[in-house]
Amino acid sequence: MDEVLIVVGPDVVADAGLIEEIAGREFAALGVRGSVTHARDAAHAAELLRDGAVVIPGRSGEMRELIGRAAGAVVWVDVERVDGVEPGEGATHLHGRGLGGIAWGIRHAAHRMRHPGRRRIPYGPHRDQWGDLYTPADSAPVVALIHGGYWRSIWAADLMEALCADLLARGLAVWNLEYRRPDLHGWEATTADVAAGLAALGDAGKVAVVGHSAGAQLAFQAAADGARVTLAVSLAGVLDLVEGDRRWLSSGAVAAALGRRVPRGAQASHGRSPHADDETVRLYIAASPLLRLPLGVRQLVVQGSADDLDLVDFGRRYTQAARQAGDEVTYLEMPGDHFDVITPATPIWQATAEAIAGALA
Template sequence: MTRRHRYDYGPDPSQWGELFLPDLPAGARHQGVVVVIHGGYWRSTYGAELGEPLAQDLAEHGMAAWNLEYRRTGNGGGWPGTFEDILAGIDKLADLAEPQALDLGKVVALGHSAGGHLAVWAAGRHKLEGLVPAEGGQVKNTDDGVRLTGVVSQSGVLNLGEAERLSLSDGAVANLLAGPSSEFPERHRYADPMAALPLDIPVYAVYGIKDGDVPLGMSTSYVDASQSGPVPAQLVMVPGDHFALIDVTAEAYLTCRALVGRLLR
């Protein structure tokens, strides 16, 4: 049996999250939280409905899950709104910790595709202060708030520079950042998870061997660049395509769930 509670973290219709909670014995606390961040190349075509089955499944397996919605391009997001929302949405957990008996000692993000980018980016928030762009549209609130203690990236777009070079999804990166890197180099560097390396938390880059939507290099280039850091990222190859990673019946997703559980222990 699970319980669901929806909370707003801002005034925009897309600034909300839904908390999925397993039943606990009286007086017990949930051991950590999983922040589920959906993909869709940062566009408004896709929303938190993609993350809902994952959050429900995680709760059914004893984990508190926060299915996070955020502004995307086409509905007020992009630069800097999407980035502000991811941080503010994660930070909302601080308000929910006491009333919902959440232990924020371990907060793990599970992000799919563009959501994997946002999850790994948020994990490096404490490294971003020196990268704040000077050309306007600055993201607020970088070095305070709730810190992620681990990330499972599900075919995440983890190398934004390479994604722009490849023009993935018809120029999705330039669309997200309201212009190309030739025009806004600082903004692009700030938004790229590669710029925050090395991290001191574990990152699992999970990739489906039949993925035809996001190239393998989005994961391998990040993992390779992380190897000199204190906690190198790990590449995990799984069966299936891009969407097997968010199919709660597929082996690819079951591997992701097991990795999330490992990070919460």
């Protein structure tokens, strides 16, 4: 495998030793060769651009001009949030994740080099309307992955790439879906994109839609809205938006995504709220998986016991309600945190993957 090269811009505000530590840990965890180079200036950085390079440009205007250059599969990582960046053809821009974004950038570069055969297929004109399709040698059932990130644009489909590799190795086709997030484009754009992205699969036979965190809400809403799926899977899902808003989950992520808070006194019960004629209540009823029961499709709800306690509560209560509504639901709770459910080596993901493969067999 080719080497992952980390290029640090000359004015990046971060401890150089800490960047080396982050890179070293990721190289070891991924089993890749890698190195870190501190560019003297933009001209030096330009000489280093190539497939597999992870570049932290900083704020220098000359460095940032390089981002739009066609230089291959370069991964640009801004540790601060910088919306609207247009990387050159074949490149990726990750931003807003702090220094932890460097680790995600290294993972993305490694996965791209290991799986050059994936196909990026647009389902709309916007740069965030696409899916990456991974296909085994033979025709196979499809697992559609919908990433989370509490509906915020700093998180993207790269979160699910490790699962793409794991599922592909199990003989399953994978559709890793990107979509416009509501913080920049509004809630209707997000839900429309997920529906369109799943519809782009056409008549793919058996399809499992698998969402992580906020992506589970989107996956289950799509299933409730009539997406043709065999199995809907929640990985640490936000399945109760009313309580998610009232408990101020992730610093108000629900209200920020939907654009409004649920009214005081409204009840989480299929439109039987005294405020059911209120537009906000109707929005929550349409979006919250708990309020869309029964979904009418087979479901798997996966939850790490060391995750946010509110998510554990949502998963357990959702499962009870879904069963009472007549849905076929399997609940899988095992040791693990919020990211263990999307980490291939963990027991909770191994059990999840086996369950998904079994349901699609």
